[in-house]
Amino acid sequence: MKILNNCWYAAAWSNEVKAGELFPLRIADLPMVFFRRQNGEVAAIADYCPHRFAPLHRGKQVGDIIQCGYHGLEFDAHGKCVRNPHEAGKLPNASVPAYQVAERYSVIWVWIGDQQAEPALISDEFAFLEDPRCAHVRGRFHVNANYLLLLDNLNDISHALYVHGDALMTEDLYASLDPQLVVEGDVVKVTVEPKGITAPGLFRQGLPEGTTKTDLYDYVKTVLPANVIHDIAYTQPGETPYQKNGVSSRSAHFFTPETNTTAHYLFDNSRDFLLGDEEADARVLAALTRAFGEQDIPMIEAQQKVIGERELFDLRPVILVTDRGAVMARRNLAKRIKSQEAAADDLGPNGAP
DSSP, X not given: OOOOOSEEEEEEEXXXXXXXXXXXXXXXXXXXXXXXXXXXXXXXXXSSOTTTOOOGGGSEEETTEEEOTTTOOEEOTTSBEEEOTTXXXXXXXXXXXXXXEEEETTEEEEEESSSOOOGXXXXXXXXXXXXXXXXXXXXXXXXXXXXXXXXXHHHOGGGHHXXXXXXXXXXXXXXXXXXXXXXXXXXEEEXXXXXXXXXXXXXXXXXXXXXXXXXXXXXXXXXXXXXXXXEEEEESTTOOSSOTTSEEEEEEEEEEEEETTEEEEEEEEEESSSTTOHHHHHHHHHHHIIIIIXXXXXXXXXXHHHHTTSOGGGGOOXXXXXXXXXXXXXXXXXXHHHHHHHHHHTSOTTSOO
């Protein structure tokens, strides 16, 4: 599959990989198994035994070792076979790939590519995921569609009126939509700032009693390879965002390719209102689960069935003005992938120029 290499992909939330439990995932069409070592650090190796290719996640963890559940061969966090119970000693030529992993901002990231991992490439913009001043709800979906269709969806604010109804958008908000596109290097940002509108139900309950009209500051920012930050701030008319008598939330959406037609979708919503309210947490999570799991994803999976194994732009789709953010995000990613392929073509069979 064609993806950007030598970058970080979100694999899991930190609390999903538990001590003593094996956590299998396929990312970029590579089977992996994640586990915590005894010191708490996360490791990831290929999820198969090189003997008969049984999935290692069907075995068990013994200390810092994974024992194959089929014939008992044991592998360390570097993918090396460290014990063969059927013969004396080890199998020096038996190993599986190991993957570079980082845990930051409550996310477990995995590095896809053959270069040395660069922790600095994990964007600091995701630090809000650990902000103690916010309430956080998060989850994940498995999606039967290419990850770029998910990226398109988030970059198109206009779909909310038709897919989500008044839960996330109102008629007066839609009527005043005027998306502005800003591209700064590899970052694509779509912004809308309508004035004097009615806040939708998800945010209305957090505003001061008696609030009727609000101003909105809303942006969707794409960070390579396919990660999105969605910031929403409803304010009293004429005021700047993030004031005490307004409400705001910042969401993270991580779209990680599993195969060419399936993806992992990790989401988080971090809000600055109704803090410490477990019922509010449950309502927000239920609303997001409905919006993403029952509305967005079925539509996107239906798209994928029509598109099949073809590339979207090979089908010459009609382009609307509301598609500008999605088109530019895809274009930026395609440029980086093309540069990656050109660099690979410049190397000989042994990796030499």
